[in-house]
Amino acid sequence: MDSNLSQLPAASVLPEGAAMMRIIRMRRLVGGIWRRITLSCTLAGVVILLLLGFSIVNDAFGAVAVQSKVELAQLTGGRALEALSRTELLALLEANVRTRVLRALDRERPLAMRDAADLRTIVATEIIQPEIVGVYPLSDWLFRREAITTELKAQHPRAELRFRSWLSAQFLGTAMSSQALEAGIRTAILGSCWMLLLTMLIAFPLGIGAALYLEEYTSVCPFDDRSRLGRWLNHLLSRAATLIQVNIYNLAGVPSIIYGMLGLAIFVRALESLTSGRMFGMASAATANGRTILAASLTMALLVLPVVIISTQEALRAVPSSLRQASFGLGATRWQTIWRVVLPSALPGILTGAILAVSRAIGETAPLIVVGASTFILTDPSGPFSRFTVLPIQIYNWTSRPQEEFRAIAAAAIIVLLLLLLITNASAIILRNHMRVKRSSS
Amino acid sequence: MNGEPACVIETRNLQINYGSFCAVKGVNLSIEPRTITALIGPSGCGKSTVLRSLNRMNDLVPGARVDGEVLFYGANLYAPEVDAVQVRRRIGMVFQKPNPFPKSIYENVAYGLRINGWRGTKASLDARVEAALRGAALWDEVKDKLQQSGLALSGGQQQRLCIARALAVEPEVILMDEPCSALDPIATLKIEQLMSELRQHYTIVIVTHNMQQAGRVADYTAFFLMDHDRAGQLIEYGPTSQIFSHPRDARTEAYISGRFG
Ligand SMILES: Nc1ncnc2c1ncn2[C@@H]1O[C@H](COP(=O)(O)OP(=O)(O)O)[C@@H](O)[C@H]1O
Ligand SMILES: [Mg+2]
Numbered sequence: 001m002d003s004n005l006s007q008l009p010a011a012s013v014l015p016e017g018a019a020m021m022r023i024i025r026m027r028r029l030v031g032g033i034w035r036r037i038t039l040s041c042t043l044a045g046v047v048i049l050l051l052l053g054f055s056i057v058n059d060a061f062g063a064v065a066v067q068s069k070v071e072l073a074q075l076t077g078g079r080a081l082e083a084l085s086r087t088e089l090l091a092l093l094e095a096n097v098r099t100r101v102l103r104a105l106d107r108e109r110p111l112a113m114r115d116a117a118d119l120r121t122i123v124a125t126e127i128i129q130p131e132i133v134g135v136y137p138l139s140d141w142l143f144r145r146e147a148i149t150t151e152l153k154a155q156h157p158r159a160e161l162r163f164r165s166w167l168s169a170q171f172l173g174t175a176m177s178s179q180a181l182e183a184g185i186r187t188a189i190l191g192s193c194w195m196l197l198l199t200m201l202i203a204f205p206l207g208i209g210a211a212l213y214l215e216e217y218t219s220v221c222p223f224d225d226r227s228r229l230g231r232w233l234n235h236l237l238s239r240a241a242t243l244i245q246v247n248i249y250n251l252a253g254v255p256s257i258i259y260g261m262l263g264l265a266i267f268v269r270a271l272e273s274l275t276s277g278r279m280f281g282m283a284s285a286a287t288a289n290g291r292t293i294l295a296a297s298l299t300m301a302l303l304v305l306p307v308v309i310i311s312t313q314e315a316l317r318a319v320p321s322s323l324r325q326a327s328f329g330l331g332a333t334r335w336q337t338i339w340r341v342v343l344p345s346a347l348p349g350i351l352t353g354a355i356l357a358v359s360r361a362i363g364e365t366a367p368l369i370v371v372g373a374s375t376f377i378l379t380d381p382s383g384p385f386s387r388f389t390v391l392p393i394q395i396y397n398w399t400s401r402p403q404e405e406f407r408a409i410a411a412a413a414i415i416v417l418l419l420l421l422l423i424t425n426a427s428a429i430i431l432r433n434h435m436r437v438k439r440s441s442s
Numbered sequence: 443m444n445g446e447p448a449c450v451i452e453t454r455n456l457q458i459n460y461g462s463f464c465a466v467k468g469v470n471l472s473i474e475p476r477t478i479t480a481l482i483g484p485s486g487c488g489k490s491t492v493l494r495s496l497n498r499m500n501d502l503v504p505g506a507r508v509d510g511e512v513l514f515y516g517a518n519l520y521a522p523e524v525d526a527v528q529v530r531r532r533i534g535m536v537f538q539k540p541n542p543f544p545k546s547i548y549e550n551v552a553y554g555l556r557i558n559g560w561r562g563t564k565a566s567l568d569a570r571v572e573a574a575l576r577g578a579a580l581w582d583e584v585k586d587k588l589q590q591s592g593l594a595l596s597g598g599q600q601q602r603l604c605i606a607r608a609l610a611v612e613p614e615v616i617l618m619d620e621p622c623s624a625l626d627p628i629a630t631l632k633i634e635q636l637m638s639e640l641r642q643h644y645t646i647v648i649v650t651h652n653m654q655q656a657g658r659v660a661d662y663t664a665f666f667l668m669d670h671d672r673a674g675q676l677i678e679y680g681p682t683s684q685i686f687s688h689p690r691d692a693r694t695e696a697y698i699s700g701r702f703g
Binding site: 219220221320322323324325326327328329330331332333336340341344345 | 497499502504527528530531534535537539541542543544553554556557558604607608611
């Protein structure tokens, strides 16, 4: 070795002096170029995110030009609608609405029994009939106001241009409507919340249970290793566990629409009596066919189950085996070890998986369309056996309409969806950090 | 039972396989009560394997198979009717790397009592925890911070916490697998002193890499060596003084004098 080294002229192997400095400069240059490339990748990501945010906000806020069939001032003589009493409102309706329409409304619910707010809505929709003649995004309202006003004056002289935040308390708090101006997403928010709740209740226990079995129990050889048959059975079991494991990884990648078809076949059709609540005597005409929150949640639980299992398994694997050994060494049973040592240590990691699962479930659309979420529904879900809609379906439905104003409320709904996602994730993260702090300090 | 009744643990023709690989074979050891027995030998010769077989920790290793007998007061630990959980409650273990639970110091010590169905009052649990911590010579250092995490202690303190945790369930035998190999010399010294004290009440079997340590603390020493098929064997077993000063086997002498290993 030594003799070999001394035989070689040093300069021919490693550069020295000026050559060394030149090479160092070159190396630094190359490093700098790569650093800039990674930086620009990050910047590209940031720009894309900003564009996304901008396009959503640009659509969700902006101006709307409304032209009424009858001017409010003409109708009431300058008084605000809110200032009118019930009798005055009723009189207005009698005078201005065709009797056929009035009779239809009366059949729906007697006019005499409706409250003032209800009557005001009818006055607005049947007499004043505000019609959207133009929808302008935020950028137009901020930077091209002059241009759009003159353009509007030319086409619709009576129209009134005003700023509108499509995302508003009214938007959050009201049910669906076919009129963009009145439409809200309360039904969809409640539907999403119900579905998420049930999905988590189904998927988490199942997924964590399966992961525990696969991680903590499959290494146990239940049959006697000394006999030939026992060895063979143990071998068979461990093979089965491997097979299941591989399939779970594959299931995590199956397109969600396939889960939708599975859910349609099993939960909506085959288990209809369960999912429609007939089994418990809770079905009503409105919940027929098993197209209920329960069926959707079961489908969604199936869809996120592989995610929950895999991330829980990873969390369990990260628990040092020395902790398990310590517990066994004190005479703990396997379950005591799992319950008192392994699970508490793995919980933060399991919660991370839960975040992934919830994020996935919140945004899924396709499988829910297949299992029959309603695209237009006026009643709030009241339990697992209700018909329902969810936020992404509402958004999908609105974006597929041709009118501009529906694009705007779709953008507002997207903001709501993102906020919902943010809230669930943030609460899970806070819970997780809280647990970490507690474990490291106590 | 023709062996001496004074024997706590006795192995008879012990052979342990990992799958088809034979890690140790033909081990005959008898361990007397209230003594410290050291298992020494080059690494890979199966010391840990033998130690783990003494309280059935090998059950947890997939593919591990124990043949022969391990007698605990004359009863075979591997008899079909014996539950490994019961064995481990009576034969405790301390590991190479300190492995306290990520719980408070108090809960670390109380853990073994809780899982084994402790039914006493809070006060008696406190007393038991204190006794275990005193037994492990840790009480004075931690009595004011029992609710702090066990992980916040130094390495040596953590290892003594693990000893206290094992003492709390009052085992008869304590197995220690290189308990000092992750510690500095001062912490090692403390553990060694502790072991000498513990010997008054407990039977201790310790695996050690460090021959000086075996010489300092052990009453008996067992020397293991791999033979040519890589299966570990017990070469020589006897009082430490005899093993170190008049080894009967040439291989023992070679190892002791540092000629290999
Ligand atoms: N879990 C295991 N699976 C397979 N082989 C093992 C396992 N543990 C130890 N062995 C093997 O058994 C032999 C003895 O190991 P060990 O008892 O750890 O030796 P020592 O503690 O004396 O260093 C080694 O050859 C090792 O590779
Ligand atoms: Mg070892």
